Amino acid sequence: xxxxxxxxxxxxxxxxxxxxxxxxxxxxxxxxxxxxxxxxxxxxxxxxxxxxxxxxxxxxxxxxxxxxxxxxxxxxxxxxxxxxxxxxxxxxxxxxxxxxxxxxxxxxxxxxxxxxxxxxxxxxxxxxxxxxxxxxxxxxxxxxxxxxxxxxxxxxxxxxxxxxxxxxxxxxxxxxxxxxxxxxxxxxxxxxxxxxxxxxxxxxxxxxxxxxxxxxxxxxxxxxxxxxxxxxxxxxxxxxxxxxxxxxxxxxxxxxxxxxxxxxxxxxxxxxxxxxxxxxxxx
Numbered sequence: 001x002x003x004x005x006x007x008x009x010x011x012x013x014x015x016x017x018x019x020x021x022x023x024x025x026x027x028x029x030x031x032x033x034x035x036x037x038x039x040x041x042x043x044x045x046x047x048x049x050x051x052x053x054x055x056x057x058x059x060x061x062x063x064x065x066x067x068x069x070x071x072x073x074x075x076x077x078x079x080x081x082x083x084x085x086x087x088x089x090x091x092x093x094x095x096x097x098x099x100x101x102x103x104x105x106x107x108x109x110x111x112x113x114x115x116x117x118x119x120x121x122x123x124x125x126x127x128x129x130x131x132x133x134x135x136x137x138x139x140x141x142x143x144x145x146x147x148x149x150x151x152x153x154x155x156x157x158x159x160x161x162x163x164x165x166x167x168x169x170x171x172x173x174x175x176x177x178x179x180x181x182x183x184x185x186x187x188x189x190x191x192x193x194x195x196x197x198x199x200x201x202x203x204x205x206x207x208x209x210x211x212x213x214x215x216x217x218x219x220x221x222x223x224x225x226x227x228x229x230x231x232x233x234x235x236x237x238x239x240x241x242x243x244x245x246x247x248x249x250x251x252x253x254x255x256x257x258x259x260x261x262x263x264x265x266x267x268x269x270x271x272x273x274x275x276x277x278x279x280x281x282x283x
Contacts, residue, residue: 010133010134010136011134013133014130014133014134038175038206038235038236038241039241040236040239040241042239043239044238044239044240044243045238045239048238048240055271060271061271062271063267063268063271064096064268064269064271065268066259066262066263066267066268067091067094067095067096067255067259068094068095068096068097068247068268068269069096069271070090070091072096073090073091073094073096073247074090076090076094076096076247076249077089077090077093077094077249080217080230080249083217084217084219084220085220086217086219086220086225086230086249088249089252092252092255092256093249093250093251093252093255094247094248094249094255095247095248095249095255095258095259095262096245096246096247096268096269097233097245097246097247097248097262097266097269098244098245098246098266098269098270099233099235099244099245099246100203100205100231100232100233100235100246100247101127101246102244102246102262102266103231103233103246103247103248103258104127104128104131104201104203104231105127105131105134105135106248106258106259106261106262107201107229107231107248107254107258108131108132108135108137108167108169108201109131109135109261110254110257110258110260110261111166111167111199111201111254111257112132112135112136112137112166112167113136113166114136114137115136115137115138115164116136116137116138116164116165116166116167117137117138117139117140117162117164117165117166117167118132118137118138118139118140118165118166118167118168118169119140119142119157119160119161119165119167119168119169119198120132120139120140120141120142120169121141121142121143121144121152121156121170121174122141122142122143122144123144123150123174123176123177124169124171124174124175125171125175125176125203128169128171129141132169137166137167138164140160140165142156142157142160143156144156144177144179149179150174150177150179151179151181151185152170152189153185153188154188154189154191154192157189157192158192161196161198165196165198166198166199167198167199167200167201168189168192168193168198168199168200168201169200169201169203170189170200170201170202170203170218171202171203171204171205171206172186172202172204172206173206173207173209173210173215174206175205175206180210180212180213180215181216182213182216183214183216183221186216186218186221187221187222190218190221190222190223190224193224193227194223194224194227198227199227199228199229199254200218200224200227200228200229201228201229201231202217202218202219202228202229202230202231203231204217204218204230204231204232205231205232205233205235205236205246206236207232207237208236208237209236209237217230218230219249219250225251226250226251228250229248229249229250229254229258230248230249230250231246231247231248232246232247232249233245233246233247234246244269244270245269245270
């Protein structure tokens with residue numbers, strides 16, 4: 001007997017992840033180098049692993065605040081300020097999540113009503129369109145080309161924005177193309193978002209892997225701080241993909257809404273994984 005007809009239409013509308021299928025195949029084969037998943041070519045640094053082991057030894061294995069350990073949120077907002085001069089309140093404007101993928105899902109579910117449209121430049125991370133569909137939204141692909149170095153332009157966005165457009169979802173440096181966006185081009189996109197009163201979800205998990213020029217944090221652009229949900233984490237720059245620690249920064253209304261979903265589904269991020277940031281090191 002097939003039970004497929006009892007499934008949610010939104011779930012049935014989302015195809016299985018092709019990249020994850022190849023990842024599973026590669027994981028079961030010896031001598032294979034996978035080019036399909038954003039995995040650093042080095043392991044988590046020793047001092048991080050050592051601090052985590054120390055945390056386990058000391059019994060740091062309990063629930064944390066739904067928002068995440070306050071000490072970690074303080075370190076996150078301090079780092080963002082030092083790097084980009086954007087200020088956040090660690091108590092009300094920061095949320096620690098189980099990877100950036102959870103932060104993305106929370107942001108989209110917190111914002112969208114059925115039928116809301118989300119502009120998504122392509123190529124893009126595999127989860128973007130699926131998360132929008134699962135939330136009842138309508139993903140609107142915005143194709144970019146190699147001739148434009150896979151950078152989305154305001155002219156492309158203008159052609160696809162409608163009265164139902166609510167969110168612009170961008171990710172630069174881009175996965176999978178590696179494209180980066182100069183500050184002046186991001187500034188033009190920021191003006192576009194303001195013109196149409198759009199909320200911007202900016203996935204900046206690859207920010208520290210900018211090899212040419214300087215990364216521009218989207219929330220640092222004029223009048224974009226409160227309009228932007230900034231996503232980042234530790235998977236790429238710190239080789240901590242399996243530790244699943246990400247975070248979201250935004251205005252208190254957006255973060256509180258995201259946390260409402262988070263506290264009923266994921267509850268909190270795992271404490272052993274983040275003990276390394278709290279200076280709980282062996283004596």
